[in-house]
Amino acid sequence: DADVTQTPRNRITKTGKRIMLECSQTKGHDRMYWYRQDPGLGLQLIYYSFDVKDINKGEISDGYSVSRQAQAKFSLSLESAIPNQTALYFCATSDPTKSGGRNEQFFGPGTRLTVL
Amino acid sequence: AQKITQTQPGMFVQEKEAVTLDCTYDTSDPSYGLFWYKQPSSGEMIFLIYQGSYDQQNATEGRYSLNFQKARKSANLVISASQLGDSAMYFCAMRELLSGTYKYIFGTGTRLKVLA
Numbered sequence: 207d208a209d210v211t212q213t214p215r216n217r218i219t220k221t222g223k224r225i226m227l228e229c230s231q232t233k234g235h236d237r238m239y240w241y242r243q244d245p246g247l248g249l250q251l252i253y254y255s256f257d258v259k260d261i262n263k264g265e266i267s268d269g270y271s272v273s274r275q276a277q278a279k280f281s282l283s284l285e286s287a288i289p290n291q292t293a294l295y296f297c298a299t300s301d302p303t304k305s306g307g308r309n310e311q312f313f314g315p316g317t318r319l320t321v322l
Numbered sequence: 323a324q325k326i327t328q329t330q331p332g333m334f335v336q337e338k339e340a341v342t343l344d345c346t347y348d349t350s351d352p353s354y355g356l357f358w359y360k361q362p363s364s365g366e367m368i369f370l371i372y373q374g375s376y377d378q379q380n381a382t383e384g385r386y387s388l389n390f391q392k393a394r395k396s397a398n399l400v401i402s403a404s405q406l407g408d409s410a411m412y413f414c415a416m417r418e419l420l421s422g423t424y425k426y427i428f429g430t431g432t433r434l435k436v437l438a
Contacts, residue, residue: 249428296367308355309424311369
């Protein structure tokens with residue numbers, strides 16, 4: 207079983223709709239992240255959370271909100287989706303205490319979102 | 323200024339040959355980390371290799387090695403004996419400590435095509 211899972215894997219929605227992307231992890235990591243990937247732009251950080259009570263904005267948080275329901279769950283919401291939010295969304299986790307100093311990120315499989 | 327720069331949008335390599343993917347970085351954090359990820363057409367992000375700023379030796383993981391030139395601020399990925407399955411996007415990323423928080427910055431990626 208995958209350590210970091212995302213649902214849905216693909217979603218098509220219409221402008222103005224509210225949509226939630228969910229991320230779950232079984233790695234026991236405290237830190238979780240949401241990124242979006244657009245062609246030619248690499249990954250851009252939307253929000254990150256270091257524990258259930260700690261939520262931080264990333265570089266492109268406008269138009270998005272998040273909820274850390276538990277250590278293992280981190281959800282991303284688009285309150286009113288717009289076409290330029292069409293992208294591939296990744297959830298990731300990390301834990302500096304469990305990686306021998308590397309503190310690498312582990313990614314989910316991604317959610318491909320299309321906003322019409 | 324770009325913190326992670328990948329200057330090769332696309333690369334071709336003949337099967338069984340070696341290929342080098344370039345990455346330069348910029349940071350004022352003395353204890354940074356450098357990562358390479360592979361993203362096949364299926365979309366997931368796969369961790370390949372890590373180099374810590376204080377590591378004396380270049381990192382190696384199977385057919386992957388990281389040519390770390392600290393003074394030049396470069397961290398090139400070398401793939402030896404290329405295989406068709408190596409065709410993918412490759413992202414260089416850096417972990418740095420900013421204002422007491424670890425940040426991860428990704429390059430824009432290099433698309434590698436291995437030719438039979």
